[in-house]
Amino acid sequence: MAKIKPFVCIRPAEDKVSKIAALPYDVYNRAEAKAVVEKNPQSFLAIDRAETQFSDDVDTYDPRVYEKAHDMLRDWLKKGAFVRDERKAYYVYELTMDGRVQTGIVACASIDDYAGNIIKKHENTRADKEQDRINHVDICNAQTGPIFLAYRSSEVIRQVVKAVKERKALYDFVAEDGIRHRVFEITDEAEISEIESAFDKINEIYIADGHHRAASAVKVGFKRRAEHPDYDGTEEFNYFLSVLFPDEELMIMDYNRVVKDLNGLSETDFLAKMESLFVVKPISDGCIGENGLTEEQVRPDKKGDFSMFLENRWYRCCMKQKDVPNDPVEGLDVSVLQNLLLTPVLGIGDPKTDKRIDFVGGIRGLRELEKRAKTDCKVAFAMYPTSIQELFAVADANRLMPPKSTWFEPKLRSGLFIHEI
DSSP states (O other): OOOEEOBOEEEEOGGGHHHHOBOOGGGSOHHHHHHHHHHOTTSTHHHHTGGGGSOTTSOTTOHHHHHHHHHHHHHHHHTTSEEEOSSOBEEEEEEEETTEEEEEEEEEEEHHHHHTTSEEOOSOOOHHHHHHHHHHHHHHTEEOSOEEEEEOOOHHHHHHHHHHTTSOOSEEEEOTTSOEEEEEEEOOHHHHHHHHHHHHTOOOEEEEEOHHHHHHHHHHHHHHHHHOTTOOSOSGGGEEEEEEEEGGGOOEEOEEEEESOOTTOOHHHHHHHHHHHSEEEEEEESOTTSTTOOHHHHSOOSTTEEEEEETTEEEEEEOOGGGSOSSTTTTSHHHHHIIIIITTTTOOOOTTTOTTEEEEEGGGOHHHHHHHHHTTOSEEEEEOOOOHHHHHHHHHTTOOOOTTOOEESSOOOBSSOEEEO
16 A cells, blocks of 8 residues: 655746756766756756766765755755745656657655555665765755656556646656656646545555665655654655656666676687577677668567677577576576576676676667677677566565666656655
8 A cells, every 4th residue: 555645846947847857866977967067057967966066176975065956956946947836736747768658657655665665676775875865865855856666557547647648738848868758737636536545555666766766765754753753744754756657658678788708718618608508599790780780680589588799790599498497586587697607607706896797778779789899898798678577576575686687768857856855
């Protein structure tokens, strides 16, 4: 029984929304974030990564950085770049990428549901990354980046969303990356009640993306409870900003692997090892774009298949059913590859820390794998994407996904919705 509630939103003025809306803070390093803000000073990244307002000799985590974020948020609100809505509402947030549409409900989720595992996790978090967002949320007194949540689809919510999307949008803009964003407000009391009741009947909500943001928001909430022992549970710090999407609309992209060397093996010996472990067939000599070779011919098309780029040639590789455990974690394609090949053959022990392996998100395309295999790496593996059902199964089993198992697109924009606590 998930408690998903409407909230009073701070959001961009309509004439500024396309400039303010920004990709999540953690997709950039410091230099990249600074370049974005220099190009567009109105980008919300200026607040999400307020070190962009300082010289490089000021540490990213300096207390002045978070105070600057607080001051800028209040200043932008005072100057009209942001508006504060007058009443609690849900919002419908639609993203369209390459013709594919996904639509979520913007709302606040309960920190108690997170602590009680109604909101389920599939990743570990790092204390240093948590502390950064704890400081940002606590000092700004606001949650500025929504958590990407998923749920098993509800017909009731689907019908409300369908009706709402027939109305005039609050926002409708196309970002620089070509993704269209539309936002609609839900203030009708009957519709709010329908949505709230529908979520109350849903037993499990899943974090799709944003584990560090979620953990940080929750820890700030419990910190505020300790500071206010007379709290009654209705205070805003008991909830965290989220966008909830039905499972049927979500797309997980491949998260691919590149390895810097063959662990002392020759190409011939490594290929022989591959052929002893998997069914391996050459696809074509050369790279994508040569001799008519397309990404579609190279891309794996079902679970248990992956493609390998080695010595300027693509190979189709198929896992043997006997080697795929009936286990929600060990049966994942990324786990089978790790346990059968990357660890015993290539010597990659812990993929979280081993410097000989790197990960390439599917949004970068398969040509990026070719580029890496011909520059700083020796071999590349194009994976079949983990499914949302596999993610649910891992979380339901209270287990954790291997590192870099899922890549969600499109990314939610920060700065579109702000929740004061």
